[in-house]
Amino acid sequence: MNEVGENKESMNCAEFHKELPYLIGEGDKLEHSAHLQGCANCRELVADLQYIADQAKLLLPMHDPNPRVWNNIQTSLEREGVIAGGRSPRLGLTPSRPSRWNPMVWAGGLAAALLLAITLMQTNQSPPPAAPESNTAEAAVDPNDQQLLAAVEQRSPALKQVYAANLRSVNAYIADAKRTLEQDPGDDGAREHLREAYAQKAMLYEVATNRSLE
Amino acid sequence: MSEKARTAWAGRLVAIALLAAPVFSHAQKKEFKYTVTPGATVTIVNQRGNVTVRAAAGRQVVIQASPASDRVEVDAAQTGNRITARSHMLQKATGDEVRVDYDVQLPADANISVDSGSGEVRIENMRGSVTVVSEEGQVHVTGAAGGFVQVQSVNSGIALNNVQKSRVQATSTGGAIILNAVAGPSVTAKTTSGAITFTGDFAGGGNYTFSNHSGDINVTMPTSASVDLTARSVNGTVENDFPLQKAAHAAFQMKEGKSLAGVSNSGASSVELKSFSGRIRVKKQ
Numbered sequence: 001m002n003e004v005g006e007n008k009e010s011m012n013c014a015e016f017h018k019e020l021p022y023l024i025g026e027g028d029k030l031e032h033s034a035h036l037q038g039c040a041n042c043r044e045l046v047a048d049l050q051y052i053a054d055q056a057k058l059l060l061p062m063h064d065p066n067p068r069v070w071n072n073i074q075t076s077l078e079r080e081g082v083i084a085g086g087r088s089p090r091l092g093l094t095p096s097r098p099s100r101w102n103p104m105v106w107a108g109g110l111a112a113a114l115l116l117a118i119t120l121m122q123t124n125q126s127p128p129p130a131a132p133e134s135n136t137a138e139a140a141v142d143p144n145d146q147q148l149l150a151a152v153e154q155r156s157p158a159l160k161q162v163y164a165a166n167l168r169s170v171n172a173y174i175a176d177a178k179r180t181l182e183q184d185p186g187d188d189g190a191r192e193h194l195r196e197a198y199a200q201k202a203m204l205y206e207v208a209t210n211r212s213l214e
Numbered sequence: 215m216s217e218k219a220r221t222a223w224a225g226r227l228v229a230i231a232l233l234a235a236p237v238f239s240h241a242q243k244k245e246f247k248y249t250v251t252p253g254a255t256v257t258i259v260n261q262r263g264n265v266t267v268r269a270a271a272g273r274q275v276v277i278q279a280s281p282a283s284d285r286v287e288v289d290a291a292q293t294g295n296r297i298t299a300r301s302h303m304l305q306k307a308t309g310d311e312v313r314v315d316y317d318v319q320l321p322a323d324a325n326i327s328v329d330s331g332s333g334e335v336r337i338e339n340m341r342g343s344v345t346v347v348s349e350e351g352q353v354h355v356t357g358a359a360g361g362f363v364q365v366q367s368v369n370s371g372i373a374l375n376n377v378q379k380s381r382v383q384a385t386s387t388g389g390a391i392i393l394n395a396v397a398g399p400s401v402t403a404k405t406t407s408g409a410i411t412f413t414g415d416f417a418g419g420g421n422y423t424f425s426n427h428s429g430d431i432n433v434t435m436p437t438s439a440s441v442d443l444t445a446r447s448v449n450g451t452v453e454n455d456f457p458l459q460k461a462a463h464a465a466f467q468m469k470e471g472k473s474l475a476g477v478s479n480s481g482a483s484s485v486e487l488k489s490f491s492g493r494i495r496v497k498k499q
Contacts, residue, residue, distance in 0.1 A: 159349055196425050
């Protein structure tokens with residue numbers, strides 16, 4: 001038997017619970033309890049107790065979205081001619097479930113712009129300037145990307161950096177493919193990659209904005 | 215009362231209080247059961263937590279949901295042959311307070327759709343369509359057959375294992391894609407910065423397309439594989455350790471060390487490997 005009276009070979013959960021009052025506050029003795037090391041249920045119980053203590057400290061307020069964010073988005077779309085002033089585009093992308101943040105107006109316009117770019121690439125024409133591409137250094141200042149990140153942050157602050165990193169990657173992909181294509185417009189491989197890059201970015205926007213998670 | 219006894223009693227009271235606390239702070243596990251006919255659709259929407267889906271015998275769908283706190287609730291409902299289970303916050307909550315872990319069992323011929331924010335997704339032995347959207351969390355699909363498997367991930371890896379006779383689309387911006395024994399009429403794997411690793415025989419006479427920006431593409435196949443293979447890396451390299459008969463005519467300009475085109479056996483399956491700046495390696499199993 002060890003110092004706290006555990007019989008390493010025979011202690012069951014009920015017996016461990018009886019010993020728990022003696023083990024609480026014993027620090028290392030609790031962690032190194034033989035039963036705890038062999039019993040996932042009791043480990044989970046002890047972890048729950050610790051979780052309760054930790055989570056009690058975390059009471060952070062959530063901030064409501066600033067209405068200026070969506071006003072800015074709409075203004076940007078109107079300025080670029082994606083939508084007409086005062087009404088939403090009929091793109092058939094309205095989510096079937098109501099979304100708390102209603103980002104589909106903006107996301108639908110941007111997705112349409114990206115798909116237009118892909119279609120034009122397939123007909124061997126130059127991509128339209130409306131697509132939100134940029135090189136690695138400019139990714140952070142792309143207004144559409146910034147608006148996407150703001151929307152993600154409102155929904156889930158922890159994911160903002162995830163999306164930021166992935167936007168940088170996909171923008172670098174777009175920039176590399178465009179640069180190669182500019183050097184050799186006949187490079188079909190680079191053209192396919194540019195199409196893939198736009199599709200990846202469209203997927204990012206779609207996943208970020210078509211969320212009804214709450 | 216001795217000091218040890220007092221300490222023991224104090225410890226008991228604290229233990230009782232702490233043991234009781236989870237009952238109030240943690241919401242109770244929920245279980246939902248529904249009966250469905252073949253071809254049912256089950257949708258799980260979860261912001262945070264693991265989702266495990268397994269095929270089971272019978273015509274019941276069983277959804278077990280374990281919320282981490284009472285600040286998140288699980289709503290489930292059936293409309294005809296369609297079932298939806300969704301996690302939603304009852305009040306402002308952060309971090310793991312919104313976590314719900316799901317364990318779903320359903321008929322193999324059902325169609326499953328998982329919309330996951332953060333958390334691992336595991337789907338096993340399904341015969342219907344499998345659709346997963348994940349922002350952050352590994353996605354594992356094992357033993358699927360005969361349907362459509364579509365997985366989109368923002369930041370995490372995708373692993374498909376033993377997926378047969380299926381149309382497969384796996385896309386991850388930031389994660390790696392691993393395909394092991396995956397075959398079907400159409401298999402595509404696309405990433406931006408992740409590696410793509412394929413091990414298998416490219417069976418079924420299908421079209422296989424793997425494409426990325428900067429990650430490696432590693433393909434390992436047996437010499438019995440029947441493939442018409444092309445590999446191109448714009449700024450990276452192509453390495454081949456597999457016996458291929460050189461293609462009589464390539465659809466693109468060949469560049470030494472950056473492209474490859476060849477046929478193995480009857481060339482039944484089309485295999486396209488495209489990387490912008492990564493390394494492509496074709497190896498013999």
